[in-house]
Amino acid sequence: MLRRPAAALPVISASSPTHRSCSLEGSVKLKNLFGYCETWDASGALELDKTAELSAGVQMPRIGAIPTPLMARISFVSDDWLKSSLKEHLMGVSVGLLSTINHNIAYNLTWRKLTDPTRMSSNSVQEELGHSLLSSIKYAYKVDRRDSSIRPARGYAFMSTSQVGGLAPGSKYSRFLRQEFDLRVALPLGVLNGALNAGVAAGVIHPLERGSAGSVSPLVERFNLGGNRALVCRLGGPSSLLGFKTRGLRAATESRTQDPNTPGNGTSPSPELNGLGGEVAVTAFADLSFDLPLKPLRELGIHGHAFVCAGNLGRLTECDLRKFPVTEFLQTFRSCAGWGVVVPTRLFRVEMNYCYILKQLDHDGGKTGIQLNFSSS
Numbered sequence: 001m002l003r004r005p006a007a008a009l010p011v012i013s014a015s016s017p018t019h020r021s022c023s024l025e026g027s028v029k030l031k032n033l034f035g036y037c038e039t040w041d042a043s044g045a046l047e048l049d050k051t052a053e054l055s056a057g058v059q060m061p062r063i064g065a066i067p068t069p070l071m072a073r074i075s076f077v078s079d080d081w082l083k084s085s086l087k088e089h090l091m092g093v094s095v096g097l098l099s100t101i102n103h104n105i106a107y108n109l110t111w112r113k114l115t116d117p118t119r120m121s122s123n124s125v126q127e128e129l130g131h132s133l134l135s136s137i138k139y140a141y142k143v144d145r146r147d148s149s150i151r152p153a154r155g156y157a158f159m160s161t162s163q164v165g166g167l168a169p170g171s172k173y174s175r176f177l178r179q180e181f182d183l184r185v186a187l188p189l190g191v192l193n194g195a196l197n198a199g200v201a202a203g204v205i206h207p208l209e210r211g212s213a214g215s216v217s218p219l220v221e222r223f224n225l226g227g228n229r230a231l232v233c234r235l236g237g238p239s240s241l242l243g244f245k246t247r248g249l250r251a252a253t254e255s256r257t258q259d260p261n262t263p264g265n266g267t268s269p270s271p272e273l274n275g276l277g278g279e280v281a282v283t284a285f286a287d288l289s290f291d292l293p294l295k296p297l298r299e300l301g302i303h304g305h306a307f308v309c310a311g312n313l314g315r316l317t318e319c320d321l322r323k324f325p326v327t328e329f330l331q332t333f334r335s336c337a338g339w340g341v342v343v344p345t346r347l348f349r350v351e352m353n354y355c356y357i358l359k360q361l362d363h364d365g366g367k368t369g370i371q372l373n374f375s376s377s
Helices: 295-299 326-331
Strands: 023-031 039-047 051-060 070-080 087-099 103-115 130-144 155-165 176-188 195-207 253-255 273-275 280-291 303-314 334-344 348-359 369-376
Touching: 303 326
Parallel strands: none
Antiparallel strands: 023 039, 039 051, 051 070, 070 087, 087 103, 103 130, 130 155, 155 176, 176 195, 195 280, 253 273, 280 303, 303 334, 334 348, 348 369
């Protein structure tokens, strides 16, 4: 019997002094645990902002006449939405229906509980509190021809995902289509071992019918931008935007209601806001990597990079995508630029970046300063 555990990967990330964050991540993988050539894996993450994730899965090779490997996965998430009054608890099960080198089809069943312990969320958010069950089918196509996922110098990568949600009879959610794509290109420059990486990612949630409360899409399924994940490593659709906190870019907000325990006339000079996410999301980046002048650093693969990234979220107020305000969407893009040092290893890529906010709106959570992040390969 052969068992191959994979080493756990600790991750610590931090941003500027006024926006510190810390997280610990780990994973383990076992092969042929019961002698059926199966692969078991488990991963977890814990952050000081009271976010916890845990997932476990198994994959078995083709058996008999079954033309595809068998896959199943279960996930648990507990999340405090920062600068909000909401808490989310999630449990999901995913079963693979088809899996090849480039194609994957899976059925997902997700139970969520969205609560507001402070009872201060906006009226539209209160309509979505409580339990919900989402049934969906997701198709993913992925191809990655880059020469490295840690420091790509040439090649391209592309991923497209299509998800149809709200399939369960009597579901709280109306049916919707979620489409995402992510394209990356790496080009060698021939100077200082330099390379230019560029990418664009976009996503849209299109309702197949309007919800019972008049909403176009469920709150928990909408796109949220922000966070300090590395720009050039993993494919995953629009989500990361350096310089902005997690969920820090807001397409639309609503004022939270007055705290029932706070005396007053029901008004507040600076009310807290609930971010509502968006049904349309676009991010783009350009990253220029280059060798540092010190030979010991070059021998260790430590290099510098400069980057610029931009992104935006938009709300769909109508089921017709053709009525989306494209001009206003393009004029309100947020952006960030910066530079940093990258330390690549066999297991992960470490970045220490200085981020400078070029553009943000009043209700966004962007901050100029230093960010430190670890990205697994």
